[in-house]
Amino acid sequence: MIKHQSVKSKENEAKEPHEYVYVGVDLSSRYLDAYIQGKYRRYSNDELGFNKFIRAISTEKIQKPVLVAFESTGSISLYFAEQLDRLHIARNCINPSWIRHYAKSKGRVAKTDKIDSEVIASYAELYKLQADTAMSAAMLRLRQLQRMRSMFIKHRAQLKGALHTYKDEFCQEQIAGQIETLDEKIKSAQLAMEQLIKDDEELQNRYLLYLQVGGIGEKTAKMLLCGLPELGYLNRREIAALVGVAPFNWDSGRRSGKRFARFGRREVRTQLYMCIAATLRMSEDLTQTRYHQLRAKGKSHKVAAIASIRHMIVRLNAQVRDWIASGKPEIKIKKADKKREESKTPEQTVAK
Numbered sequence: 001m002i003k004h005q006s007v008k009s010k011e012n013e014a015k016e017p018h019e020y021v022y023v024g025v026d027l028s029s030r031y032l033d034a035y036i037q038g039k040y041r042r043y044s045n046d047e048l049g050f051n052k053f054i055r056a057i058s059t060e061k062i063q064k065p066v067l068v069a070f071e072s073t074g075s076i077s078l079y080f081a082e083q084l085d086r087l088h089i090a091r092n093c094i095n096p097s098w099i100r101h102y103a104k105s106k107g108r109v110a111k112t113d114k115i116d117s118e119v120i121a122s123y124a125e126l127y128k129l130q131a132d133t134a135m136s137a138a139m140l141r142l143r144q145l146q147r148m149r150s151m152f153i154k155h156r157a158q159l160k161g162a163l164h165t166y167k168d169e170f171c172q173e174q175i176a177g178q179i180e181t182l183d184e185k186i187k188s189a190q191l192a193m194e195q196l197i198k199d200d201e202e203l204q205n206r207y208l209l210y211l212q213v214g215g216i217g218e219k220t221a222k223m224l225l226c227g228l229p230e231l232g233y234l235n236r237r238e239i240a241a242l243v244g245v246a247p248f249n250w251d252s253g254r255r256s257g258k259r260f261a262r263f264g265r266r267e268v269r270t271q272l273y274m275c276i277a278a279t280l281r282m283s284e285d286l287t288q289t290r291y292h293q294l295r296a297k298g299k300s301h302k303v304a305a306i307a308s309i310r311h312m313i314v315r316l317n318a319q320v321r322d323w324i325a326s327g328k329p330e331i332k333i334k335k336a337d338k339k340r341e342e343s344k345t346p347e348q349t350v351a352k
Helices: 047-057 075-086 096-105 113-127 137-163 169-199 201-211 218-227 236-243 266-279 286-296 301-325 335-342
Strands: 021-027 031-036 039-044 066-071 090-094
Touching: 021 075, 021 113, 031 047, 031 113, 039 047, 039 113, 066 075, 066 113, 075 090, 075 137, 090 096, 090 113, 096 113, 137 169, 137 201, 137 218, 169 201, 169 218, 201 218, 201 301, 218 266, 236 266, 236 301, 266 286, 266 301, 286 301
Parallel strands: 021 066, 066 090
Antiparallel strands: 021 031, 031 039
16 A cells, blocks of 8 residues: 555645636536526537537626536536536536525525526525536546446346246347347446546556555445545545435434434445445454444444445545645555456456
8 A cells, every 4th residue: 555644635625715707507408508697598508509608608708717507417417517627617516406405495496497597506606616626538438437337237137127027938038138238238338447447547546546445346446436536635524425424413402313324425335335344354454443343332233334434435535635645646556456457357357
């Protein structure tokens, strides 16, 4: 494991927030509904419409830098973020549930594209949102590949579950054929992801850094690359809340309720929960020690496991933070990991 001096993680907090002109955009497959300085405008969601939108927010009438705020809507928002990052335009991708709750708090029960774009701009202005860390084109492509692969896996699971319910031979052949086709597509997506990680220096170094943490294997490392690109850029409280393993208070008056871990990114949390089982079989691991300490205090397995996940992700976040602060040096693969990679057959390199 790389050893270097710890660097303070509060550089972003020490900086004064930038002042922006906030532009709210409601994304859909066909339109970009934008709210720019009190005016609503609609653009087509294609190259021509995007160029018109960029010209509108790049006018000399706007004196301050522009921050484009929009909701997270899957592949559409990922592609939109990639376009903005390529042009070095500040942007912030917001959780859609926060926007909906904010609209209700203002009494805006109706929901249209025009209203949504206005509410997004109002939300960004009220909370003085700051720009998200720009992601590379390779990172954004990796996230889209992961989303596509997850979609194929879910579809395959549905077909496998339904296969035994059909007694007709023709129906069984068609479903079995679809399952085989999805198997090939999943393998192709996996190979594309692995090749992308190998070709990109930063992704490769991050991947190797994740593997150095006890309990994290290849599948989890890929999930962290795709599902948690914020690792190293947030403080320990923010990263724990983002994963959904931070306990939140539930108190009112004299009542002191239980603390619950809620919200967060479910796929990442589920994958890390599975890592705890592997970690418990290891010897002299910090996360394993943390788990047994909590169990000795009478905590249930689930409570101890969630706390152990928080311990693991906070420790990993600190290591990535220090790696970034030290100039992102090359990560050397361990000898044991190198032998394991060399001993793999081509069929073993693709995880179904």
